[in-house]
Amino acid sequence: MPSHHTPYAINVRGLTKSFGGRRAVDALSFTVRPGRITGFLGPNGAGKTTTLRMLLGLVRPTSGAALIGEHRYEDLPAPARTVGALLEADGFHPGRTGRDHLRTYAPALGADDRRVDEVLAQVGLDEDAARRTVRGYSLGMRQRLGIAAALLPDPPVLICDEPTNGLDPEGIRWLRGLLRERADRGHTVLVSSHLLAEMQQIVDSVVIIDKGRVVYDGDVAAVGEPTVRVRALDGARLAAALTAAGAVVEDAGDGVLRVRAAGAEQIARTALREQIVVTELVGEEHSLEELFFSLTEPGAGQAPATIQETAQ
Numbered sequence: 001m002p003s004h005h006t007p008y009a010i011n012v013r014g015l016t017k018s019f020g021g022r023r024a025v026d027a028l029s030f031t032v033r034p035g036r037i038t039g040f041l042g043p044n045g046a047g048k049t050t051t052l053r054m055l056l057g058l059v060r061p062t063s064g065a066a067l068i069g070e071h072r073y074e075d076l077p078a079p080a081r082t083v084g085a086l087l088e089a090d091g092f093h094p095g096r097t098g099r100d101h102l103r104t105y106a107p108a109l110g111a112d113d114r115r116v117d118e119v120l121a122q123v124g125l126d127e128d129a130a131r132r133t134v135r136g137y138s139l140g141m142r143q144r145l146g147i148a149a150a151l152l153p154d155p156p157v158l159i160c161d162e163p164t165n166g167l168d169p170e171g172i173r174w175l176r177g178l179l180r181e182r183a184d185r186g187h188t189v190l191v192s193s194h195l196l197a198e199m200q201q202i203v204d205s206v207v208i209i210d211k212g213r214v215v216y217d218g219d220v221a222a223v224g225e226p227t228v229r230v231r232a233l234d235g236a237r238l239a240a241a242l243t244a245a246g247a248v249v250e251d252a253g254d255g256v257l258r259v260r261a262a263g264a265e266q267i268a269r270t271a272l273r274e275q276i277v278v279t280e281l282v283g284e285e286h287s288l289e290e291l292f293f294s295l296t297e298p299g300a301g302q303a304p305a306t307i308q309e310t311a312q
């Protein structure tokens, strides 16, 4: 049997799910690597929850595969110990205390009472909270309890659907630390969310889907990298000079160059040295939010974007 510490990638291959005649998930393919936090983003109805449910063996794919490592969830030797999942934070018995809730699940997951107390502490539910019935929990406390349940077996794969729901800014910071710690231990972490600004702070990679298809799959660091938009009378010569100086230059069409790895001042100095007239020079910041809307707004292209393409 694989040890708790065996890393598992998540492999989604040609995954399709139709409800009636409608494709909620449409030939989706992406990989979630261990040792990173991957965000799974998309507008309402994009197919995020359906995809996560297929990964957890709760929904049967129409075709394609949703694999943990190379196995379907139900074919894993110890699925519940391998994959921790936070789906919706309302599957709790309202009359049961937080601690009792975890104790109910613990034996099947190979966790003892000490582990229950450990995860309660990890999610910031103190002794008073642990003794209270879930009926009196706030949404944020329920979310923390759901995360505690997912962490009980210390699983190498953690899948969370909208984990920031109900968390205040402090709670979001705490969640970020918790997910980071798991990724740093080589675990696989997949988190779905609508909260793009927060996701940009939390995740390393992002898979954006829209209408059941991947529209972006890449590093968040590449999304946030600033670029400079330049227009010059002799664009081709300026591009060559900038490239020679170590910048990454892309022809954005319509006479515009998009430059990376060089600031506006360096570009202006290069143009001055080469005696090229610059007619436009604008710094551009790229947020995940901006990318998200450019890819998912009505009329946005459906082809999977590369980092180069999305910078245009």
Ligand SMILES: Nc1ncnc2c1ncn2[C@@H]1O[C@H](COP(=O)(O)OP(=O)(O)OP(=O)(O)O)[C@@H](O)[C@H]1O
Pocket (backbone or CB within 6 Å): 019, 024, 042, 043, 044, 045, 046, 047, 048, 049, 050, 051
């Ligand atoms: N059991 C079901 N029967 C019929 N249609 C469904 C079912 N589950 C999901 N759908 C449809 O599939 C599409 C994708 O839904 P899904 O919940 O996966 O999207 P989502 O990205 O998680 O959205 P949200 O952010 O709103 O939760 C939607 O059009 C939804 O109505």
